[in-house]
Amino acid sequence: MVDDCGTGMKVLLMDKETTGIVSMVYAQSEILQKEVYLFESIEQPNRETMKHLKAVCFVRPTQDNVELIEQELKSPKYGFYYLYFSNRLGKQALKAIAAADEQELVREVQEFYADYFAVNKNLFTLNLPCCYQSMSWKPDKLERSIEGIAALLLSLKKNPVIRYQQSSDNARHVADGLKKLINKEAALFDFRKGDVSPVLIILDRKEDPVTPILNQWTYQAMIHELLNIRKNIVDLSHVPGISKDLKQLLFSGEQDEFYDKNLYRNFGEIGQNIKSLMEKFQEKSQRSQKLESIADMKAFVESYPEFKKMSGTVSKHVTVVSELSKIVTEQDLLALSEVEQEISCQTSHSNAVEMINKVLHNEKATNLNLLRIILLYALRYEHHSGNQLQRFLDVLSRRDFPDQYKKSIQAVLNYGGKKSRGTDIFGGNTPLSITKKFFKGLKGVENIYTQHSPLVHNVLDSLVKGKLSDGQYPYAAGSPVRDRVQDIIVFIAGGATYEEAYTVHNFCNTNQGVRVVLGGTYVHNFKSFLEEVIAASQRATDGLKWINELTLNRSCDPRKIFKKPRKHKVDNNDMRYFRSSAHKAESVNPTNIKVVAKNAVGMMLLVEMQ
Secondary structure, eight states: GGGGGGGSSSEEEHHHHHHHHTTOHHHHHHHHHHTTTEEEEEEEOOOOEEEEEEEEEEEOOOOOHHHHHHHHOOOOOOOEEEEEESSOHHHHHHHHHHHHTTOOOOOEEOOHHHHEEEEEEEEEEOOHHHHHHHEEEOOOHHHHHHHHHHHHHHHTTTOOOOETTOHHHHHHHHHHHHHHHHHHTTTTOOOOOOSOOOEEEEEGGGGSGGGSSSOOOOHHHHHHHHEEEEEEEEOTTSTTOOOGGGGGEOOTTTTTTTHHHHOOBBBBHHHHHHHHHHHHHHHHHHHOOOOOOOHHHHHHHHHHHHHHHHHHHHHHHHHHHHHHHHHHHTHHHHHHHHHHOOOOOOOOOOOOOHHHHTTTTTOOOHHHHHHHHHHHHHTTTOOOOOOHHHHHHEEEEEEOOHHHHHHHHHHHHHHHSSGGGGSSSOOOOOOOHHHHHHHHHHHHOOOOOOOOOOHHHHHHHHTTTTTTOOTTSOEESSOOOOSSOOOOEEEEEEEEEEEHHHHHHHHHSSSSEEHHHHHHHEOHHHHHHHHHHHHHHTTTTTTHHHHHHHHHOOOOOOOOOOOOOOOOOOOSSSSSOOSSSSSSOOOOOOOOOOOBOOOOOGGGGGGGGG
């Protein structure tokens, strides 16, 4: 995108959302190497006029942004403009931009389908917290979700079979809306078909409320759960005595090889791997102190950038792991997490009651961690004849358990209780489920803290084996796929989790040749999930008072952006417009502007789906 503007000094104009999209995949230093010397927000009105700069404008194709571009072109601050939109741009918007470009400063108008946030190689998000109200979609969040998924499909060149969770009206609304969009833009989605059609399956977070409640023990998930990752940044400014350089830490697999290799390692392995990393660093450090000749000094200077980078990597990960270890010890998370796993994966009610009775008297257990365990119990034994939820709450009342947390228990039951789910996520006591647990016990699990398997694993396993129920997951578009599915996109309305990304990673490793990309409206930890549930429980007139009272955290937010697009000068008399899917462009009459296509593939993170 920046390269296409040629040489010379440039300014990068973005909106709030595309700034986040780009920051997830590029460091500022990388962009500076492309002769971009200034970063500006298109929403900022009082920008300085710099006619010697080329403006590269990358924004979402919203009405507000189109109006801002019109204003910019009527009173230009830069020499030339290269306009890039992260999604489809309507005809009327294109006409308005053409009319505003009276000085003919626009050199290119293109679409790059990058209307989503790339988190990992197999995970994306739309960064949409609190997308439900009264348990149904907020209209603007539904529209944004459909647009975001469409952009993902176009960037991957996929026109998939669409399936959705039958028990969820919210999943059906996404599937139906996407089907209408694809039919409307049939030319854009006219890709060469492979032997087996890709499958997009739409799920609802309400079907599996257990996964975001559990404590996590893989590195990335654990950081997000205990420290919170927001747009790849971990804020440690609250840690006493933390040095200035370590208050804001960047965690990106693109820029941190150690992090990329250890995303899905469990906490015990991370400790060993960091020890090895420190030993390598110490070895290099000792070498750097033995500068006995000119050749030694020359070699050190040449390797200094790598040495400095390694020093920062060691400091960052040692600091984070130390903080995680401190929290685990102070809150007795090993003991509490074992109880969480036992409740979510085993069936004995009496054992669950006995474990919870002990936990309620654990002085290290925070109210938030006690809430996790009570929620798991409430969901698992919702209709059990011996349900002791009220007794547990009475005990908690004596230790200043917040009223907001008590209210949230009913909110979670309304959101993801048995009436809201189409499947029994706990397995019940059927002979089949007991047999499955027996064989799982024979195979073993990685450890007692990772017994739980998210619902998305069962869905993927059944889909690949051709056993996914047409009744529970009907088709919204496309014909039934009878052959082994190879390309799968899973979208979870209401938000995904890092545990589910880990599950997808393991599933692909186990099922060679199968490629899966997971996405969601958000990437949740327990706190943001509670916020999502409470917002979904509100009526339109209720407001979000509960959320403010709970003071819960939010989290969230594409990996190398785009292949080189075709260039074409844009003027008001002959608009040529490009879109990411077809392979040709055609000239159009200004009185009958047609939207044509360009072949620009989307995010690098999803390159495995190509």
